[in-house]
Amino acid sequence: MPEINDLLPLRLPPLSLYVHIPWCVRKCPYCDFNSHEFAAGEHIATHHTTGTEPDGGQLPEVDYVDQLERDLRSQLPWVQGRKLGSIFFGGGTPSLFSPAAIGRILDLAESLVGFHEGIEITLEANPGTFEQAKFAGYRSAGVNRLSIGVQSFDPLQLRNLGRIHSGSEAVTAATQARSAGFHNINIDLMHGLPGQSETDALRDLQRAVELGVEHLSWYQLTIEPNTAFYSAPPVTPGSEQIAAIQQAGRAYLAEQGYSRYEVSAYSRAGLASRHNLNYWSFADYIGIGAGAHGKFTLTESGRIIRTQRTRAPRDYLALGCGMGEGGLEFPTPKVSEVAPAERPLEFLMNSLRLTAGVPADTFPAYTGVPLAALAREWASLQAMELVAPIGPDIVTTPFGYDYIDEILQRFLRAK
Template identity: 80%
Template sequence: MLPPLSLYVHIPWCVRKCPYCDFNSHQVPAADRSSGSGEHVSIRHGTNSEPAASQLPEAEYVDQLERDLRSQLGWIQGRKLGSIFFGGGTPSLFSPLAIERILNLAESLVGFAPDIEITLEANPGTFEQAKFAGYHSAGVNRLSIGVQSFDPLQLQNLGRIHSGAEAHTAATQARAAGFDNINIDLMHGLPGQGEVDALQDLKQAVALGAEHISWYQLTIEPNTAFYSAPPVTPGSEQIAEIQQAGRAYLAGEGYGRYEVSAYARTGLASRHNLNYWSFADYIGIGAGAHGKFILPDSGRIIRTQRTRAPRDYLALGCALGKGGGDFPQAKVTDVAIAERPLEFLMNTLRLEKGVPAMSFPAYTGLPLSTLAGEWAKLEAMQLVEPLGPRISTTEFGYDYVDEILQRFLPSD
């Protein structure tokens, strides 16, 4: 049985690299503002920064995305796309025309399910109402707004270039442009943040009518500015109190928690998120993008990765020319049989209700009994539910997923 299929499109540029960000995002350097020969898009900094005109090789990059997508058509195996997600970086730096062109390519080359979910990530400081409307007209039907906090001090701490007022305006403009499915990204565990402050951020997101709230803890990752000079953040006990209070508040407001850091109104969980965490398949196109495919005819499960640097990604197409030719293959690695139980559980146990047990043999090619020995020990510890009809943790075990996964590490 083939799993559902999604498409991830990576737009790697941003106006400014945030000090906590370890994603494949690249600040647009002045030296690159006139590079390329195609259509370009103007970037304007938010109100907390001096206005500056920059250039992005928008048309060239979309050309590359087309070659990239065409090179992966053999792994699609007749499926239509159930969701598309534009991530970054800041996808909203691209024009609505560029986004529409990408969507038209995806529809013509792969095809769309009738109820496809199409999400675009956006930062509040990069928008105008006309741009929102343009994205909606292009076919985007879900907007994910990277607010992180409404608190001016925390926005400054996080290196954000928008204000709390701009975040409110962005959500209001998005609604006026026709979006009826909006996610707001928020962080907690911020420097000096207490329970009252964290709840205030959630309350403002709820007041704006967000259908979905992603609420995740600030973590200090390697290769970030915060890793070199870490801020003082709340301790583990205070974090636990903030999380408990926030979850209770969101539940009381009608937001069900369905993934570690994702909360949604009934029926509005992100289908793209669910596809990832169900160990289903996804195409990844763009600089640094990852993909994953199950190939039942050969018994393989493969993961793909594109080159990370935007300049290198664009240079691949320059070598081929615009006349066609195969896009250079991504790095392709096989998921070894011994690694499949862990790979499956690393994804699926992030979902609060887990997944149907039948998806394990269908998606890994292994019998459900592969899990049985360790699963029985975990069940005795009340960390997981009995094996079947679903694979899931208990409510208690949901806070100990990392410890559960340790039991499934492949032996050397």
């Protein structure tokens, strides 16, 4: 890798915003996200509370949005005049928050940072009736893309996964979202579930396609540390069965007009998630909320930094409290630097997930590292037909796309 004196000037990439809402009704046994249970039927506080976590049946919605505002304000110096191209509300279950709270967050983001025309604004929602009643409110607040966490339509698999909705509720959620004015809907589905056959997996896909959704996130169940499944793992299909499911599912989705643009993401023409594309293109994003991560390019100093907030909602809500006049001071997030030697691998770990790759000129522009730094390993991989020649794009071959981990290992060893 080149010495620091050999680095090129950095170019500001596009900017997105990620908002983390950490609460959910029930923690799913496969979930390793930063989510914390909030019992169904409990009250959401629409006023300031005295506590720093759900207490007495109240989710501190107003206090949390106040803290999100301070969080966003603390990171404004890193925005550097850019406007937002996409916003993503993730969790947890963001649809536990009221449309008024989501609208207030969007108003703050627009006034403090600004929106590009046609900004994509996604909110994750669960199919329960509690969320369905609010779909029209979210649409009025400015959300224009809904991501519904279905995972499966099969009653047995829903029980296996610890989900609290039924298959019929999932169908109702998608149809009600359409009625509420959403013209860009994603459904999350899993495959490789306990006892799942190829026919079962294709049936789930077929039901999603019949709903006419524009985007599908179809990903394999993986057993992650610090989850209930890790402590008591279910019996899942073997590798040959998984491969057969994936091959059949990809063929079916292609026949139905869904293009695979990322490892587990499929969309109708022109409707790939802009937020996903921004992330996988090694662009920048603001992260606000408990446990949220961010990435910023600082062109004046030639640095690339990553940010992280504390994970526990109680600790996040306590940050900055009682400091300064009115308690409005808010410490900046934990910051770490992406060293020049780390940048090529980080860039490739993101960009190679995209089936179309990324423009080659973004590598030196977004990393500050000359393209020549890739030359030796890339030539070796090209000889094995794993990657295409570097031309207008940096991209794997269709064959090499199934061996991304092996490609990245080559660059990891060369680091």
